[in-house]
Amino acid sequence: GAVVSQHPSRVICKSGTSVKIECRSLDFQATTMFWYRQFPKKSLMLMATSNEGSKATYEQGVEKDKFLINHASLTLSTLTVTSAHPEDSSFYICSARVPGVNEQFFGPGTRLTVL
Amino acid sequence: AQRVTQPEKLLSVFKGAPVELKCNYSYSGSPELFWYVQYSRQRLQLLLRHISRESIKGFTADLNKGETSFHLKKPFAQEEDSAMYYCALSPNNAGNMLTFGGGTRLMVKP
Numbered sequence: 001g002a003v004v005s006q007h008p009s010r011v012i013c014k015s016g017t018s019v020k021i022e023c024r025s026l027d028f029q030a031t032t033m034f035w036y037r038q039f040p041k042k043s044l045m046l047m048a049t050s051n052e053g054s055k056a057t058y059e060q061g062v063e064k065d066k067f068l069i070n071h072a073s074l075t076l077s078t079l080t081v082t083s084a085h086p087e088d089s090s091f092y093i094c095s096a097r098v099p100g101v102n103e104q105f106f107g108p109g110t111r112l113t114v115l
Numbered sequence: 116a117q118r119v120t121q122p123e124k125l126l127s128v129f130k131g132a133p134v135e136l137k138c139n140y141s142y143s144g145s146p147e148l149f150w151y152v153q154y155s156r157q158r159l160q161l162l163l164r165h166i167s168r169e170s171i172k173g174f175t176a177d178l179n180k181g182e183t184s185f186h187l188k189k190p191f192a193q194e195e196d197s198a199m200y201y202c203a204l205s206p207n208n209a210g211n212m213l214t215f216g217g218g219t220r221l222m223v224k225p
Contacts, residue, residue: 034213043201043217044159093159095213102147102166102205104213106159 002028004096006107013084014115021079021110023094029074030096034104035067038091050077084114117142119204119216127222128192136187136219138176138202146204148178148185149213153199162187162200172196192223 003026013019023033031052036044048069049057056069066088068080077096081088091111095104118141128134140146150162163171165178165185176187185202202216 043215044213046212046214049212095159102164103161108158 002096002098002105004094004105004107006092006094006110008110009108010111010113012113012115015085016083018080018082019084019112021081021092021094021112023077023079023096023107025075025096025105028096028098030077031074031099032097033071033077034095034097035069035077035079036093036095038093038109040091044093047079052077081112084112086114088112089114117146117204117206117214119202119214121200121202121216121219123219124217125220125222127224129224130194131191134187134189134192134196134221134223136200136202136221138185138187138216140183140185140202140204142183142204142206144206146206148176149203149205150174150176150185150187151201151203151215153201155198159201192221194223194225197221197223 005024007022011019033050035047037047038044046059047062050069050071052071052074058064071077091109093109095106097104120139122137148165151159152162153159174189176185178185199218199220201218203213205213
């Protein structure tokens with residue numbers, strides 16, 4: 001099946017710094033990737049849809065200047081949490097849609113802790 | 116806007132007992148419904164979708180448009196079924212923008 005990876009799996013940073021999370025489709029090209037946030041014991045909340053070669057589409061309430069998304073190639077999307085604060089601590093999960101297949105494949109997630 | 120509700124946060128059953136994880140949705144159009152499963156320390160993965168009408172690992176789910184439900188069922192639960200289960204809705208057939216329910220943790224006791 002299609003494989004999606006995320007890097008890093010875990011990151012701890014100081015308040016005020018920026019953190020970049022990578023999402024890669026390893027064996028397929030993904031024109032569309034998605035970024036989710038999962039709070040402890042809560043469901044996944046869609047943050048934005050990342051489209052290769054164009055601007056990301058953000059969900060209501062998600063600050064685009066805070067969560068920068070870049071989808072520069074068909075196999076890589078990045079999420080940068082800018083000027084991170086402790087309330088940004090969460091589990092961030094990406095997924096990628098296989099073209100022509102109505103299914104999303106999920107990455108393993110990245111645990112972000114902001115001190 | 117669409118919404119997915121899973122009323123039970125935790126469902127605990129004994130091995131061999133029947134299981135039903137409830138999922139209700141609200142959406143004005145014709146959605147596609149999915150069940151995703153997350154085993155301990157593993158990533159989220161697709162279990163089944165309503166359009167394929169297949170049984171995966173003994174699980175089935177039928178879309179009931181009248182009741183706007185997509186409950187997940189298995190006649191005889193196994194210990195390895197213990198996991199987090201998420202019901203999800205896609206507002207179209209393009210696989211975009213999944214809206215997830217809150218999830219139900221299934222615990223199957225020996």
